Each structure stands twice: as C-alpha cells, then as structure tokens.
Amino acid sequence: MAKMTLDQLRKLREETKGDMARRETEGKEIQVVVGMGTCGIAAGSKAAFDAIMKTVDLLKLSDKVIIRQTGCMGLCHVEPTVEVIMPGMPATIYGKVNAATAEEIVRKHIVEKKMLDGHIYDRPAIDIVKK
Amino acid sequence: MAYKQFILVCGGTGCESSKADDIFNNLKKQAEEMGVQNDVQIVKTGCFGFCEKGPIVKVLPAESFYIEVKPEDAKEIIAEQIVKGREVKRLLYKDDKQKERVRNEEIGFYQKQYRIVLRNCGIINPENIEEYIARDGYLALEKVLSSMKPENVIEELKIAGLRGRGGAGFPTWRKWDFSRTVESDQKYVVCNADEGDPGAYMDRSTIEGDPHSVIEAMTICGYTIGASKGFVYIRAEYPLAIERLKIALKQAKEYGLLGDNILGSNFSFDLEIRLGAGAFVCGEETALLQSIEGNRGMPVPRPPFPAVKGLWGKPTVINNVETWANIPVIITKGAAWFAGIGTETSKGTKVFALTGKVKNSGLVEVPMGTTLREIIYDIGGGIKSGKAFKGAQTGGPSGGIITAANLDTPIDYESLTRLGSMMGSGGLIVMDEDDCVVDVSRFYMEFCVEESCGKCTPCRVGTAQMHSLLDKICEGKGEMEDLDKLAEIGKTMTTASLCMLGGSAANPTMSTIKNFREEYEAHIKEHRCHAGKCKNLIVYEINKDTCIGCGMCARKCPAGCISGNKTDKYVIDQAQCLKCGECFNVCKFASVLKK
Numbered sequence: 001m002a003k004m005t006l007d008q009l010r011k012l013r014e015e016t017k018g019d020m021a022r023r024e025t026e027g028k029e030i031q032v033v034v035g036m037g038t039c040g041i042a043a044g045s046k047a048a049f050d051a052i053m054k055t056v057d058l059l060k061l062s063d064k065v066i067i068r069q070t071g072c073m074g075l076c077h078v079e080p081t082v083e084v085i086m087p088g089m090p091a092t093i094y095g096k097v098n099a100a101t102a103e104e105i106v107r108k109h110i111v112e113k114k115m116l117d118g119h120i121y122d123r124p125a126i127d128i129v130k131k
Numbered sequence: 132m133a134y135k136q137f138i139l140v141c142g143g144t145g146c147e148s149s150k151a152d153d154i155f156n157n158l159k160k161q162a163e164e165m166g167v168q169n170d171v172q173i174v175k176t177g178c179f180g181f182c183e184k185g186p187i188v189k190v191l192p193a194e195s196f197y198i199e200v201k202p203e204d205a206k207e208i209i210a211e212q213i214v215k216g217r218e219v220k221r222l223l224y225k226d227d228k229q230k231e232r233v234r235n236e237e238i239g240f241y242q243k244q245y246r247i248v249l250r251n252c253g254i255i256n257p258e259n260i261e262e263y264i265a266r267d268g269y270l271a272l273e274k275v276l277s278s279m280k281p282e283n284v285i286e287e288l289k290i291a292g293l294r295g296r297g298g299a300g301f302p303t304w305r306k307w308d309f310s311r312t313v314e315s316d317q318k319y320v321v322c323n324a325d326e327g328d329p330g331a332y333m334d335r336s337t338i339e340g341d342p343h344s345v346i347e348a349m350t351i352c353g354y355t356i357g358a359s360k361g362f363v364y365i366r367a368e369y370p371l372a373i374e375r376l377k378i379a380l381k382q383a384k385e386y387g388l389l390g391d392n393i394l395g396s397n398f399s400f401d402l403e404i405r406l407g408a409g410a411f412v413c414g415e416e417t418a419l420l421q422s423i424e425g426n427r428g429m430p431v432p433r434p435p436f437p438a439v440k441g442l443w444g445k446p447t448v449i450n451n452v453e454t455w456a457n458i459p460v461i462i463t464k465g466a467a468w469f470a471g472i473g474t475e476t477s478k479g480t481k482v483f484a485l486t487g488k489v490k491n492s493g494l495v496e497v498p499m500g501t502t503l504r505e506i507i508y509d510i511g512g513g514i515k516s517g518k519a520f521k522g523a524q525t526g527g528p529s530g531g532i533i534t535a536a537n538l539d540t541p542i543d544y545e546s547l548t549r550l551g552s553m554m555g556s557g558g559l560i561v562m563d564e565d566d567c568v569v570d571v572s573r574f575y576m577e578f579c580v581e582e583s584c585g586k587c588t589p590c591r592v593g594t595a596q597m598h599s600l601l602d603k604i605c606e607g608k609g610e611m612e613d614l615d616k617l618a619e620i621g622k623t624m625t626t627a628s629l630c631m632l633g634g635s636a637a638n639p640t641m642s643t644i645k646n647f648r649e650e651y652e653a654h655i656k657e658h659r660c661h662a663g664k665c666k667n668l669i670v671y672e673i674n675k676d677t678c679i680g681c682g683m684c685a686r687k688c689p690a691g692c693i694s695g696n697k698t699d700k701y702v703i704d705q706a707q708c709l710k711c712g713e714c715f716n717v718c719k720f721a722s723v724l725k726k
Contacts, residue, residue: 069136
C-alpha cells in the first residue's frame with residue numbers, strides 16, 4: 001500500500017465499511033433468515049442467500065439488516081425458504097425463493113414495505129410445536 | 132466474494148494461553164477441508180473481556196457465543212454451524228437460569244457495560260489496519276488534519292471533560308494545553324503502557340486488541356501540541372501487545388498515517404517503541420521519562436511538570452493507554468456526546484479488571500457513576516461459592532478497600548478518594564470472608580517495599596517499617612500502639628514522599644485500619660485471624676467425637692506430628708505443627724477444625 005491522501009483514506013473506508021458492518025449485530029432491527037438445512041441447500045438456498053447479500057450491499061443496507069442462516073424451517077415442499085422479521089411488518093416466511101425472488105424480497109418487502117404475492121407461506125413451526 | 136459468516140476467536144493473552152491459537156488454526160483448516168473457506172471469515176480479535184469463560188469464540192451474524200472452546204471443537208463448529216446452519220448448543224454460554232440460548236445483549240456480563248475504550252476489542256482483527264479504518268478508524272485524524280486547528284482540539288477535550296485514566300485523573304486538555312503553549316524547537320508525545328498494578332490488564336488488552344486507536348490518538352496530540360516525535364513505553368513482559376503494536380506501526384507508516392506528510396498534509400509525526408524492564412516505579416511519569424532517556428528509572432521532583440519540561444528537557448505530553456484510546460472517539464462523535472456519559476466530575480467510562488472471588492472475572496467497561504454493586508453482582512455475577520462479600524480493593528498498591536456499606540456509592544474519581552481509595556489504573560479485586568485484610572495490607576506493602584526505587588527516605592524506609600509492623604501483627608506479636616505507629620509512618624510517607632508510589636503506599640493499610648479496625652484488634656488482642664489466613668494465629672485440632680480414626684491426616688502430615696489409632700482417635704502435637712493445613716484439606720469427615 002502506497003501512502004494515502006485524505007481522499008484515498010475516505011475511499012478505503014467506504015469500501016471496507018460494508019464488510020465490517022455485516023459483522024455487527026447491535027442496533028440492527030431487520031432480520032432475514034435463510035433456511036439452509038440439507039433440503040434448503042439442495043433446493044438452491046445458497047443462491048438465494050448470495051442474492052440477498054448482494055442486494056443488501058448494493059442498496060447500502062448492511063448496517064440495518066442481519067442476514068442469518070438457520071437449519072430446516074419445516075417447509076420442505078417449498079424450499080428454499082426465507083423469513084423476514086422487521087418492525088412495521090408481520091413476520092413473514094417466503095417459500096420457493098430463487099435468486100430473483102430473493103432480490104425482490106429485499107427491494108419490495110424491506111425497502112418498500114410491501115409483501116410479495118405468490119410466495120407467502122404460513123408459519124408452520126407453530127402447528128408443529130402444538131402437536 | 133464477500134463473506135457470509137464470521138467466526139471471531141479471542142486472541143488476547145488470556146485466551147491464547149488456553150490454546151486459542153490452535154482453535155484458530157483448526158477452524159481455518161476445517162473450513163478449507165469442507166470447502167467453505169470463501170463463505171466464512173475466521174478472525175483473530177482482541178480480548179472479549181469475558182476472560183473467566185475463555186477461550187471465547189463468537190459466530191456472527193448468528194450471535195452464537197461459545198465459551199471454553201477446545202481446539203477439537205473446531206470441526207463441529209464448521210460442520211454444524213457454517214455448513215448446516217445449526218448452532219453447537221453444548222458450547223453456548225448459558226446463564227444461571229440455564230436458559231438454552233442467551234443472546235449477546237442478554238448476557239449479564241455485557242448488559243451494563245458500555246464500551247468506548249474497548250469498542251474494537253473482540254470485533255476487529257488488530258493486525259489488519261483496514262478493519263480499524265472500516266470502523267471509523269483514522270476518521271478523527273482525518274477530521275483534525277482537514278478541519279481543526281490545535282486550539283479546537285483542546286477545546287473539544289475541555290468540553291468532553293476527559294481526565295487521565297492512569298490514576299490521578301488530571302484533566303487531559305490542560306496537559307495538552309500546557310505543552311501547546313510552550314515555545315520549543317522540539318516536543319514529545321509519550322504513551323504510558325507500563326501497567327504495573329498487580330491484577331490490572333486493560334492497557335495490555337487495549338493494545339493487543341486495538342493498537343491503532345493509541346497510534347491515532349498520539350498522532351492527533353502531536354498535531355495539537357506541535358510535536359513530531361513520540362514514544363510508546365511498554366513493559367517487556369507484554370510480548371503479544373508489543374508484537375501487535377509493531378505490526379500496527381508498520382502498517383500505519385505504509386498507509387501514510389505516520390511518518391512524513393501524513394495524509395498529504397504538512398504535518399509529520401513518527402512513533403517509536405521503548406521497552407521497560409517491568410519496574411512499578413516506571414509507571415510514574417517522571418521515572419518513565421528518565422527510563423526512556425536511558426537513565427535509571429527514578430522519579431524527579433515536580434514542578435517542572437513534563438508538560439513543560441519533560442523528555443530531554445522538552446515539553447512532553449504523557450498519557451496512559453486508556454486515556455489515549457478515548458480520544459479518537461471524542462473527536463469523531465463529539466465532545467458533547469462524551470460529556471453526556473458519566474458523572475458531574477468524571478466523564479466517560481472506566482475499564483476495570485475485575486478479579487478475585489467473583490464469578491465472572493474479566494475486563495469490564497462501565498460508565499463512570501456505576502456502583503460497585505452493579506459491577507460485582509450484575510456484571511460479575513456475585514461472589515464465587517456463595518460466600519459473604521467482605522470488600523473490594525481498587526487502585527492496587529495505591530488504593531484501599533471499599534466495604535459492603537459503600538457498595539452503592541457511584542464510582543468516580545472523587546467518590547473513591549473520599550472512601551480512602553483511588554481509581555488507580557482500574558484493578559478491582561473482590562474479597563470474601565476468607566480474605567484477611569491485615570494479610571492483604573501486608574501483601575501490598577511487601578510489593579511497595581520491593582518496588583520502591585529508594586531515592587527518597589520516606590518511601591524507602593517507611594515502606595520497610597510499615598511492612599515489618601504488619602508482619603508482626605500477622606504473627607500475633609503486635610501491640611495496640613503499633614496501629615498508631617502505622618498511622619504516623621503512613622502520614623509521613625503520604626506527605627513527604629517524592630512521588631505517588633510512596634505517597635500512596637500507605638493507602639491499603641490506612642483504609643483497612645479505618646474500615647476493619649476490629650480485625651486488626653483481633654489479631655493483636657486475641658491473637659486470632661478470623662479469616663484463617665495468618666498461619667501463626669491458626670490452630671488445627673481434631674474433633675474426637677467425629678473422628679473415625681482412618682488415619683488419613685497422620686499419613687499426610689509432612690511434620691509427622693499427628694498420632695493416634697482407631698480406638699483412641701487422632702491428636703495433633705501443637706508444638707510441632709507447621710500449620711500447613713494438609714490435615715484439614717484431606718479429612719473427609721470434617722473432623723479437623725481450624726480455629
């Protein structure tokens with residue numbers, strides 16, 4: 001690394017900020033949880049995860065959003081599954097999420113606060129727990 | 132490709148000594164074997180503070196807080212969590228209520244903490260300058276160089292109300308302003324990293340976990356007072372901190388944040404490391420400067436103060452590590468923000484090294500004005516093994532013991548002084564009913580006898596005299612007038628010593644005589660040590676009614692002074708007893724009594 005000027009330092013900070021912000025969890029109110037059990041991964045949840053992460057970075061949301069991975073959500077017939085928990089919106093589980101849908105979730109659900117049609121599935125965990 | 136998950140492994144000295152290095156290497160190896168090395172970033176960070184449960188491993192963004200991790204656990208963490216998204220439940224921290232999952236912010240140890248100084252410890256990789264920069268590192272330097280005049284910086288520090296964290300609490304802005312206003316061809320900036328208090332390790336951890344914060348702050352000071360040269364004086368016993376500081380200095384120079392024309396400006400500043408040999412007195416600023424100059428580390432009378440006439444007779448600002456680490460944040464977040472934290476006279480936070488008979492020992496950073504009860508019970512989890520709290524020692528060999536009656540006093544510089552103790556560097560040792568205050572005072576006095584440089588008579592002779600009196604009391608040979616003698620010598624040392632080593636050496640003794648006088652009297656009048664610490668005052672006896680005659684004590688006794696048989700039971704020959712306590716420890720029937 002050559003010696004930096006003020007502007008270069010600013011640029012470097014801008015570039016590296018996103019990665020560090022992803023490491024932080026404090027003060028982030030929006031959670032996106034991707035089901036990444038064996039079934040999820042087989043159905044393509046890795047692509048969904050990557051797309052979410054890319055879009056969150058692109059829209060500079062990484063200081064507000066935590067992207068977590070979890071095991072199987074119990075909705076194996078509609079994998080890959082993505083749950084979004086955020087203030088002002090009901091906790092929602094989306095199913096059959098490919099990369100394009102994943103991007104839409106970030107743009108529509110998180111940014112515009114509008115739910116996506118055709119991909120919403122009920123929360124199955126409650127029924128399972130009740131049984 | 133950006134990483135999806137992060138594994139942070141504590142790389143502080145504490146966790147490193149319990150194989151954190153192996154954990155780190157195993158995690159890397161496993162990640163590669165399972166082909167996820169591009170998904171997960173494995174980082175070695177500074178101290179998390181929760182040293183009691185180390186080594187600590189944290190997985191983000193899942194916020195899994197793993198404790199007491201072993202190198203062989205690496206495989207499971209990678210295979211289960213990174214690949215399949217399932218936490219390794221058995222390694223998770225569980226609180227007293229044994230809840231299955233405790234989120235980070237719910238961990239009692241962290242709840243009341245507020246991290247300014249330790250803001251980057253346990254988050255960034257201290258050996259990578261870019262991670263520091265990403266977390267607003269060198270933003271303060273940028274701001275100062277591009278938009279602030281030296282007097283603006285002083286004004287900010289004045290409004291912030293930052294005071295020296297090394298112990299005495301002198302307003303930082305005044306030190307800086309003294310040096311700034313003196314005309315001189317050369318000025319110096321010095322960091323005091325000669326942490327000498329037994330039990331204190333916040334300065335070491337700050338440098339280990341976030342070395343750039345100190346470098347950035349010292350550079351800002353150089354700009355403010357007009358110095359082009361600085362030294363970090365650090366003890367040679369801190370190899371890891373020195374190593375990380377060296378790496379940080381090298382990187383800062385490469386990136387143009389140290390050296391000539393910093394960030395393209397006209398300002399040049401450079402730093403060097405000076406190693407100390409570990410003498411306690413070298414933490415005293417004038418002795419420290421002597422040591423940097425290559426002389427024997429002995430204090431010189433003040434005034435003139437180093438801020439006016441310091442290193443090689445030039446104006447020198449000398450601050451402690453923790454003070455330095457506060458400065459970049461004050462500049463970036465603003466003085467008003469900082470002044471809003473803490474009490475009327477003491478602003479900001481203080482890091483304490485919480486040790487002794489407390490459940491969660493470790494490094495804790497709390498706002499000034501937090502009570503001792505909150506630190507010991509809420510953060511520290513209370514006294515180990517449920518014994519009764521007796522006192523808390525603050526300020527190491529210069530401080531005193533705070534009793535249960537003052538547990539609810541908000542802690543700041545003034546309140547501690549009022550209680551006969553002092554902030555010191557922030558050592559906080561918790562004592563329970565098994566600790567004898569006379570013995571503790573003797574321990575600290577012994578430390579001062581050994582560490583006294585011998586230059587001035589009150590300290591050289593006074594510490595030795597006080598030590599021999601305390602020794603006498605511990606042996607049961609004390610007289611009541613010894614207490615008056617201790618007070619008299621203590622007073623002389625406090626007023627007449629050349630530096631604060633002697634000036635405060637009597638504090639532990641004086642505060643305990645004041646707060647625990649009955650314990651001193653029990654030693655002197657009844658020849659009893661209720662805590663059972665002073666060997667000469669303990670008597671071991673065997674209770675014939677409960678002794679079953681197994682003979683275990685007799686077999687273990689190194690002096691061979693226990694005799695008996697199954698029917699007559701066993702007896703200790705008091706004349707020969709060494710009071711080693713072996714019989715007491717081995718008796719399974721609690722038939723050996725300690726009186």
